[in-house]
Amino acid sequence: MDFELKTLTLAGAAAEKCDAIVVLVGESFKPGKDPLSRLVADAMKARDLETKPGKLLQAYRSAGIAAPRVVLAGAGDGTGKRVQAAVQAAVGSLRTSGAKRLVICLPADAGDDAVRAAVAATAEASYVYVATKSKPEGRELQRVTIAVADAARYKAGFGAAKAAANGIEFARELANLPPNLATPTRLGDEAKKLAKTHGFLCEVLGPKEIGKIGMGSFLAVAQGSEQPPRFIVLQYQGAAASEPPLVLVGKGITFDSGGISIKPSQDMDEMKFDMGGAASVLGTFRAIGELKPALNVVGLIPSCENMPDGKSVKPGDIVTSLSGQTIEILNTDAEGRLILCDALTYAERFKPSAVIDIATLTGACVVALGGVRSGLFATDDGLAQSLQDAGDAALDPCWRMPLDDEYADGLKSNFADVANVAGRAGGAVNAAKFLQRFTTKYPWAHLDIAGTAWKGGAAKGSTGRPVGLLVQFLVSQLGAAPAKPARRGAKRK
Template sequence: MDFELKTLALAAASSQRCDLLVLLVAEGFAPGPDALSSLAALALKQGDLQTRAGSLLQCYAPPGVAARRVALLGAGDGGAAAVRKAVLALAPVLKVRGIKQVVTLFAQAPQPEAVGAAVRSLAEASYVYTSTKSKPEARTLARAVIGVPAPAPVRGAFDTAVAVVAGVEFAREWANRPANHATPTLLGEAAQSLAKHKPIQCKLHGPAQVAKLGMGAFMAVAQGSSEPLRFIELHYQGAAKGQAPVVLVGKGITFDSGGISIKPAAGMDEMKFDMGGAASVLGTFRALAQLKPRINVVGLIPACENLPDGKAVKPGDVVTSMSGQTIEILNTDAEGRLALCDALAYAARFKPAAVVDMATLTGACVVALGGVRSGLFANDEALAAQLQAAGEQALDPCWRMPLDDDYAEGLKSHFADVANVAGRDAGAVTAAKFLQRFVGGYPWAHLDIAGTAWKSGVAKGATGRPVGLLVQYLLAAASARRGAGRGK
């Protein structure tokens, strides 16, 4: 979808020709003499519209307004969260056939964050997956105009939001694809397609290279599948070569049957979403290509399938990770951490400023936090605070979880250096403690996105989270480094 930021006052908007004109009406609305203001004021007076976020009143060809359809939307306090809630309420309207162009304007001068929220929410509400449908009902909405009284103060937020939309939609697209349309090989090709953007380079490691690297834990997960694994390495260089990069690591299990510890059949189709962490890395790089911040970023994706087979790893097997630590695999359905631990060990070679991994890792995190916030674990207070602040600003929130050493007691093994599971209690925490063993001395954070990377039920599909959080974090980190450089 194409976005445009345009100078548009309420009076001029009345003559704007489009398929749908959306007016966001926040608390404290003061109507003018124009037709749109009069329409909104009358609706508020009669009680047919409220300013609470998400209140919606649709009108067809109202007098004095050139738009075919008009949607009056309550926008609460006018802040980013309220605007997001309001625009998402438009989802059924945006998917009506024949709506190709929408103009969204604010009845009052908006804050930059509210404009960004409007852009991201319009894209989210109108998204339609079509890739594997024989007669796809494509998204008809092709162009969205954001009308504001003065574009200059909100231009930065608008441009950032447009880039985040590109990244989120790239992530959603690949996470939504069925496993036979998103194999490790195809995921590698998706990463290579990002290298058409000049700041990005891509390197693919196949089975032979991964074996040479000694990634025994990652290879153990893949050995039950006929699909060859891929270890994907992406580089974005926006700063001087000597600047330490931020490394993003994404779990790329393109289908997870559980292996020999096979999952129940009900809901197993959703295990195509188990590469949500990988998708978020790809989506973040797509956004970086557009924003071009002055920062260096490395993306690492261990991609493979986890299937039961005569060659599959068995409960009780012991494997040797890239770090040299041996792992007793007590449950083959705890495979994501096996792939990630080798990627985390590989990350050390870049002498990173920070490492952040994203993984649909544990059902326990879903039980703890549901689908609202991602679980955040970190060994560094500053990094944790930066990620939390980025999540709040991007409306892609996370919640700090504990990493006490006592939680690692259950990972002790009689037959290896560590076991890959520690029982049901505090499962999200013990999974993070397992990963922490493979982190060097660098600042590290783990985002468990099992509850936030996709939705089930009627709204089944990938969300593209936490691309928004990651992009906001990287932009803030780039800005902080520029500020530190000027201070020297």
């Protein structure tokens, strides 16, 4: 989809040649004398239109308006969150209209957050998955103009919003693919394509190279599958080589059966979404390729399947991680942390300014936070605050969770340095404490996206989260003064 930012009043929009116009009507709306303003004023006077977010009123072939369809949408106070709700409802109402060219008129006093929200909500509401359908119904919407009072004011934020929207769609497409297509090999190929298109450095390692490095924990998970594992390394250099990079680590389990500790059959098909962390890293790099920020960024993706087989790792097996720490595997369905720990150790070689891992890690996080906020764990207060602020700004929110040392007590093992699971209580925190053991050499944050990476039921499908958060975080780092905030909870017990 092609987005355009344009300086356009309601009078100008009324004359715009397009298939549909969406007018966001906020609480501060002041009507003019143009046809669109009169339409809004008449509707509000008749109490047929409310400014409550999501409330719609449609008109067809209105006098003085070039577009055949007009949707008036309540936008409340005009903030990003209200605009998001309004645009999602309005664009959703046009999905079957055949409209290809759309103009969205933002309130005159709209802020940068409203522009970001309008772009993101349009992309989300118009997304259609067609990759594996024999008779796909493609997305009709092709060109969207965001009309604002002064386009120059919003130019930078609009560019970032467009890049984020493209990255989110890229992540959604990958995660929505069936697991027989979205294999570890396919993820490696997609990374290579991104690298070729945008000039990234890319290395994709197979089983022999992974074993030679010493990633015993990662390989233990992969050994039960016929699909060979892949370790993907993407590098973008937008700053001087001497500048330490930010490292993004994405969990890439392309299908999770649970292994020998097999999952119940109900909803197991949704375990194709267990590579949501990997998809989000690739989606973020898609956005980076468009934005070209003055930063150095590394993406690390350990990818494999977790399957039951005669060669599969068993409960009670002990493996040696890349860090040299031994791990007693008590539950083979706690596999994400086993592949991530080796990637987190590998990240040390880049001497990073910070490392953020993204993983559909625990059902316990879903219980704690549902599908609204991703779980955030961090050893660095400044990093945690930056991520939380970025999530709020991108309307892709997270919530900081604790890392008290006592949560690691359940991970003690009589036979290895650490066990891969503790008890059920505090499961999301226990998993984070396991990962923390492998992150003592840099500031670290962990995003548990088990509740936010996809939706089930009638709306089943990937959300592309937290690409929006990650892109906003990277943008926020541009020009930021290097700082070393106080770290907490960094010692390994």
